[in-house]
Amino acid sequence: MNTDKFTDLPDWDDKQFNSDDEERESWKPNPTREACKALFRNWQEVVFLLNGIIGPFLEKEGKEDTILKFTARDLFSDAHIVGAKIKSSEAGGIYIIRMENAAIIRKLAQGIATHLLLFLEDADADESHIEVVRNEISAFRKLFIEWVKTFEKDEFTDEWGLFI
Numbered sequence: 001m002n003t004d005k006f007t008d009l010p011d012w013d014d015k016q017f018n019s020d021d022e023e024r025e026s027w028k029p030n031p032t033r034e035a036c037k038a039l040f041r042n043w044q045e046v047v048f049l050l051n052g053i054i055g056p057f058l059e060k061e062g063k064e065d066t067i068l069k070f071t072a073r074d075l076f077s078d079a080h081i082v083g084a085k086i087k088s089s090e091a092g093g094i095y096i097i098r099m100e101n102a103a104i105i106r107k108l109a110q111g112i113a114t115h116l117l118l119f120l121e122d123a124d125a126d127e128s129h130i131e132v133v134r135n136e137i138s139a140f141r142k143l144f145i146e147w148v149k150t151f152e153k154d155e156f157t158d159e160w161g162l163f164i
Helices: 020-024 031-059 067-088 095-121 127-149
Strands: none
Touching (some): 031 067, 031 095, 067 095
16 A cells, blocks of 8 residues: 555546536536535545454565455455445446446445455454444445536436336
8 A cells, every 4th residue: 555645545636527528517516526525535545444453464474365364365455446436436427327436336345345244253343443434434425425516417217127
């Protein structure tokens, strides 16, 4: 992890989402993008805290991988997928893609909060540290709800009939 940065997730860059049309419309407020940006920044905090808890389990020496080491790898992977899904939901601004990403984000964030409880079984894990991360995920959930409220249905249809 790069200690010069808050987390090892990439920084948010508004320019990466701008098309030529958006360049001309950049003066207009974009509540979905602003909510997404706040959500991403909050998730960076979650990942930073998560690194502090699961990092030591990934670095433990031993011939055998323990269930906690496997779980730590999965949590770390899921946390980075959440960050990628948040950012990719703004690429193109398509309602179905946003909803699909939101469903994945919700599932993974809930799973991370739940799976952190496995670390309470290990003497090296501090319950208060785990609670801090779970509380930050709860704060993330509140931002998530506000973000999803900004989604606007568009003309595209969901071929699977899920997000109609």
